[in-house]
Amino acid sequence: xxxxxxxxxxxxxxxxxxxxxxxxxxxxxxxxxxxxxxxxxxxxxxxxxxxxxxxxxxxxxxxxxxxxxxxxxxxxxxxxxxxxxxxxxxxxxxxxxxxxxxxxxxxxxxxxxxxxxxxxxxxxxxxxxxxxxxxxxxxxxxxxxxxxxxxxxxxxxxxxxxxxxxxxxxxxxxxxxxxxxxxxxxxxxxxxxxxxxxxxxxxxxxxxxxxxxxxxxxxxxxxxxxxxxxxxxxxxxxxxxxxxxxxxxxxxxxxxxxxxxxxxxxxxxxxxxxxxxxxxxxxxxxxxxxxxxxxxxxxxxxxxxxxx
Ligand SMILES: NC(=O)c1ccc[n+]([C@@H]2O[C@H](COP(=O)([O-])OP(=O)(O)OC[C@H]3O[C@@H](n4cnc5c(N)ncnc54)[C@H](OP(=O)(O)O)[C@@H]3O)[C@@H](O)[C@H]2O)c1
Numbered sequence: 213x214x215x216x217x218x219x220x221x222x223x224x225x226x227x228x229x230x231x232x233x234x235x236x237x238x239x240x241x242x243x244x245x246x247x248x249x250x251x252x253x254x255x256x257x258x259x260x261x262x263x264x265x266x267x268x269x270x271x272x273x274x275x276x277x278x279x280x281x282x283x284x285x286x287x288x289x290x291x292x293x294x295x296x297x298x299x300x301x302x303x304x305x306x307x308x309x310x311x312x313x314x315x316x317x318x319x320x321x322x323x324x325x326x327x328x329x330x331x332x333x334x335x336x337x338x339x340x341x342x343x344x345x346x347x348x349x350x351x352x353x354x355x356x357x358x359x360x361x362x363x364x365x366x367x368x369x370x371x372x373x374x375x376x377x378x379x380x381x382x383x384x385x386x387x388x389x390x391x392x393x394x395x396x397x398x399x400x401x402x403x404x405x406x407x408x409x410x411x412x413x414x415x416x417x418x419x420x421x422x423x424x425x426x427x428x429x430x431x432x433x434x435x436x437x438x439x440x441x442x443x444x445x446x447x448x449x450x451x452x453x454x455x456x457x458x459x460x461x462x463x464x465x466x467x468x469x470x471x472x473x474x475x476x477x478x479x480x481x482x483x484x485x486x487x488x489x490x491x492x493x494x495x496x497x498x499x500x501x502x503x504x505x506x507x508x509x510x511x512x513x514x515x516x517x518x519x520x
Pocket of ligand 1: 253254255336337340359360361362363364365366383384385386387388402403424425426427448449450461462505508509510511512
């Protein structure tokens with residue numbers, strides 16, 4: 213099968229290669245899928261630079277949909293031919309979702325009414341956002357500012373917070389500002405003057421601020437936005453480089469919330485939740501896809517379609 217993977221750590225475009233390798237065999241409680249769609253994430257590019265423990269080779273592609281073509285021992289509720297979406301076993305295999313076949317350790321049925329590409333866009337953004345909203349923890353009636361409502365984790369976080377009855381103020385560029393407003397968020401541009409604009413929209417200090425964008429240097433502004441308490445700021449992205457004492461995903465992972473994926477997939481099938489898709493590429497065109505994903509201007513999920 214064709215698979216995109218790296219044999220040495222380094223800059224993604226230098227170390228990734230699309231090569232023919234043996235089709236992997238699923239382990240216990242896993243399935244193998246013929247990959248229909250694989251969504252790319254910023255995490256893929258840090259995998260290339262050594263995010264995961266252990267030596268290469270390592271595959272990329274954390275978000276997958278496909279059709280089951282082999283079952284591991286112990287899988288009883290799925291059959292060959294089922295359409296599923298989920299997360300590859302990226303720790304135990306040397307290829308991931310960016311391949312013609314992938315071994316999934318987390319897999320759920322694609323609900324009727326949800327497209328395979330839209331299903332592949334769900335796992336990482338949805339899991340990360342749900343985990344964070346629970347860690348805050350955010351209650352109905354409280355206000356949260358999502359810095360980066362136009363990132364896909366941010367777009368998910370806005371929807372999850374609104375579904376839980378919170379008030380949401382999002383910073384976002386033009387791509388998703390309209391959609392975020394239609395969902396019920398107050399939206400303002402990021403950049404110069406954001407602190408004042410958000411505090412005006414909130415009528416003071418929001419209860420929490422969540423930093424999603426892969427942009428350094430924003431955390432001090434978010435601490436000002438919440439009135440000075442760094443513990444009310446949670447960052448998916450920064451490693452608290454300014455040592456402000458904000459809560460970071462790196463310090464406070466919590467347990468992975470794959471348990472919520474079925475719920476949000478069903479909402480997505482009903483048109484009540486979505487992770488927008490920007491563009492799709494064939495596996496052969498992976499370089500173009502990677503360049504857009506790494507530009508920090510993806511404007512939705514970038515998708516690889518190995519069957520093209
Ligand atoms: N800890 C975890 O478990 C975890 C999991 C997933 C992701 N993450 C991290 O979360 C971050 C976001 O990931 P993602 O997949 O959601 O990113 P993404 O969708 O690739 O984000 C790209 C978007 O960021 C927006 N953006 C660019 N500059 C911005 C700025 N200065 N302020 C606000 N928004 C800006 C742009 O949207 P517009 O300009 O159109 O608004 C752009 O389209 C990454 O750092 C990633 O590593 C962490």
